[in-house]
Amino acid sequence: MKLKVLGTQSPYNTPNHHCPGFLITDNENKILLDCGSGSHSLLNFPTDLQNLSVFISHLHRDHYNDIYNLQYASFVLHNQKRIEKPIEIYLPSSPNPIYKDIIEENNSFANYHTISQDSSYNIGNMSICFCPTDHPVETYAMKITNKDKTIVYTSDTSFSTKDRLVKFAEEADLLICESSLLREHGFPEINSHLTAYQAGIIAKEAKVRGLMLTHFWPEEQIEKYVAEAKEIFPNTIAAIEGQTIDLPTIKEKEEDMR
Ligand SMILES: [Zn+2]
Ligand SMILES: [Zn+2]
Known part of the structure; x- marks a missing residue:
């Protein structure tokens, strides 16, 4: 599996920094995790x-x-006979007005599927399953496995979901974990987002091989997030737009650190 980072920032995009998006490629199949602004x-x-x-x-x-x-691009490219298959879009069914707005889009060449705690899907050699997180709307962490490697993406979550996420991410090759906050921001422990330190705790307790931080505040220095998480989980990197990672590379990096 190959990972390409498309977006790492929230709540808005700036030049060269986009809102969340991660493209995972395995043979001819591609999974896009989130498609935030830019x-x-x-x-x-x-x-x-x-x-x-x-x-x-x-x-x-x-x-x-x-x-x-993406929907409009699929519509135009299909009309031009430049793509053959519809794109497959998987999403939570709430909040319902937004869900309906997306699935009822006419100018689109796409199929739609809902995701839930109990659903799982196979995409070529990859399988994907979901873990609900505590966040103001219906939200899922996602686990992608190709029988050889496993990537877990937390999406947005409160630290109150820690135990569930630790179990879900157990021994993953790579944990892509949101770290919207730093301890110095002074937010209370229970919030709808994680600090970088809390991301490190989840990575450590889940015994993952590598931690990739994401979902950064636009005004904040990314090095601060990495330093905070490394206090508890040394094998930490920051997600950077355009970065591509072969999963074995993460393991090789880990070996180097021993
Ligand atoms: Zn977010
Ligand atoms: Zn959110």
């Missing part, structure tokens, strides 16, 4: 729309805004 600008059109499955973790704008651009 993230689609790092996709290759029309190639990346072939065999594309988009999974939206929750219906907050920083995670789904670009779905409308």
